[in-house]
Amino acid sequence: xxxxxxxxxxxxxxxxxxxxxxxxxxxxxxxxxxxxxxxxxxxxxxxxxxxxxxxxxxxxxxxxxxxxxxxxxxxxxxxxxxxxxxxxxxxxxxxxxxxxxxxxxxxxxxxxxx
Amino acid sequence: xxxxxxxxxxxxxxxxxxxxxxxxxxxxxxxxxxxxxxxxxxxxxxxxxxxxxxxxxxxxxxxxxxxxxxxxxxxxxxxxxxxxxxxxxxxxxxxxxxxxxxxxxxxxxxxxxxxx
Numbered sequence: 001x002x003x004x005x006x007x008x009x010x011x012x013x014x015x016x017x018x019x020x021x022x023x024x025x026x027x028x029x030x031x032x033x034x035x036x037x038x039x040x041x042x043x044x045x046x047x048x049x050x051x052x053x054x055x056x057x058x059x060x061x062x063x064x065x066x067x068x069x070x071x072x073x074x075x076x077x078x079x080x081x082x083x084x085x086x087x088x089x090x091x092x093x094x095x096x097x098x099x100x101x102x103x104x105x106x107x108x109x110x111x112x113x114x
Numbered sequence: 115x116x117x118x119x120x121x122x123x124x125x126x127x128x129x130x131x132x133x134x135x136x137x138x139x140x141x142x143x144x145x146x147x148x149x150x151x152x153x154x155x156x157x158x159x160x161x162x163x164x165x166x167x168x169x170x171x172x173x174x175x176x177x178x179x180x181x182x183x184x185x186x187x188x189x190x191x192x193x194x195x196x197x198x199x200x201x202x203x204x205x206x207x208x209x210x211x212x213x214x215x216x217x218x219x220x221x222x223x224x225x226x227x228x229x230x
Binding site: 091 | 155163
């Protein structure tokens with residue numbers, strides 16, 4: 001069975017600085033997808049970034065980028081130039097190809113301080 | 115695009131009541147919908163997967179007679195919590211996906227259910 005681990009329950013960062021959220025996963029699959037979702041206080045789930053395991057290039061979406069280390073089964077999220085609106089709970093998620101089922105990590109609560 | 119509407123956003127009701135939550139894809143056809151449960155400050159736990167026109171597939175430990183799921187059309191799935199009790203109080207979130215299984219899921223805004 002696949003598992004996703006986020007070892008940082010809470011983190012904080014000063015506005016405009018950079019922060020990295022950690023995620024590791026365990027799987028025997030070779031083809032899969034990894035995601036980072038953001039859940040602000042409104043509790044809406046927002047897709048931040050997505051990575052296909054077969055792609056070596058790390059995904060980037062504006063201020064958000066990932067460091068995908070397939071051999072180490074690590075998938076960290078870097079947020080650059082942090083903004084107050086980035087305050088939220090962040091979930092790392094794994095999806096095995098062709099199943100469509102997301103397996104979420106425990107989440108990391110990020111507080112951006114002014 | 116890819117908007118998912120979930121209704122109601124908040125329900126408060128007495129123990130023993132059955133509660134129905136709707137999940138609609140507004141601008142795409144959702145071949146598959148997912149129902150999650152989330153306790154405060156915890157992760158999302160998948161409860162069941164439903165495909166249009168077929169029976170839902172429940173995750174281990176989820177009572178299918180307690181949580182009835184219907185996915186009668188390509189734009190609507192419903193979750194009914196039957197004879198709800200205080201321990202069923204939680205945040206329920208649906209998601210919907212169109213196309214093949216590698217397409218991303220789009221989430222509704224969730225329903226906060228409180229059973230008195």
